[in-house]
């Protein structure tokens with residue numbers, strides 16, 4: 001099953017890498033490469049490793065032994081990857097990589113990400129185009145599935161690789177559903193978001209910057225209505241922020257420019273160093289300006305004053321500055 005972002009405008013522009021999730025057995029995949037969640041001995045084990053050697057036959061183990069006798073006398077270090085034949089498997093090569101054992105005391109996510117990046121690098125060297133991965137470290141090495149999915153999908157999507165077809169082979173329904181949820185939550189990639197922004201007409205961008213330049217301090221003032229006191233009809237209204245017409249105009253042009261991205265903005269909001277003040281946005285991809293704008297604009301539907309926070313923290317200005325820089329210097 002191919003997972004696409006839900007928003008049709010974004011779904012139309014796929015990045016160069018296709019990511020597919022399947023429920024199944026990695027040994028049955030007819031991709032150029034299947035990745036083995038090996039252990040550092042390279043001499044076989046349980047789980048994915050056991051299945052690959054069982055179905056692939058003795059040729060794979062013979063090559064692994066040669067690797068131990070030559071390059072990897074002490075075993076394959078965690079986070080690295082090496083290729084062998086795929087023996088009798090439908091794939092052409094097996095790339096063996098050693099995942100980290102999960103630890104609560106130490107952050108080993110860099111090593112887990114490295115398994116995927118290194119496997120893709122080795123696959124590139126082989127000239128492969130398609131790679132199937134298992135959920136490395138989530139079995140005997142106990143990495144929580146959701147956390148693994150987030151690390152792994154983020155890493156693979158942003159990897160610098162010529163591989164254009166990546167399949168994640170998830171062994172059980174729960175793993176499959178977790179990967180699906182996380183992939184949807186990540187929303188469109190940087191490239192997909194940028195392509196949507198680049199497709200918007202120049203007049204709209206010019207209008208945004210003209211309106212933004214014309215904003216006065218008074219336009220940026222926010223008033224609040226409602227509160228605990230009941231009004232004339234005996235009904236109390238929830239407090240809600242009222243923005244000036246000039247600011248509303250800027251926000252609607254932003255929405256019209258499709259900076260609103262379909263993704264799990266609350267999760268991103270919690271995790272990003274760009275929150276809350278947009279500091280660092282100047283160096284980040286323009287897609288992050290769209291994501292940050294989404295978190296403020298979407299959250300404002302509860303009228304809780306998140307746009308006011310964005311004004312006061314400087315995030316709104318950082319977003320507009322980043323968009324303007326992209327428009328003037330980077331837009332293709």
Ligand code: ADP
Nearest residue numbers: 025026037047048051136137138139140141171
């Ligand atoms: P690790 O030691 O890196 O944790 P495991 O092989 O124990 O590796 O498990 C990794 C993940 O692969 C687990 O989620 C497990 O359920 C899954 N798995 C086990 N066998 C297969 C298989 N044949 N194909 C795909 N995934 C598998």
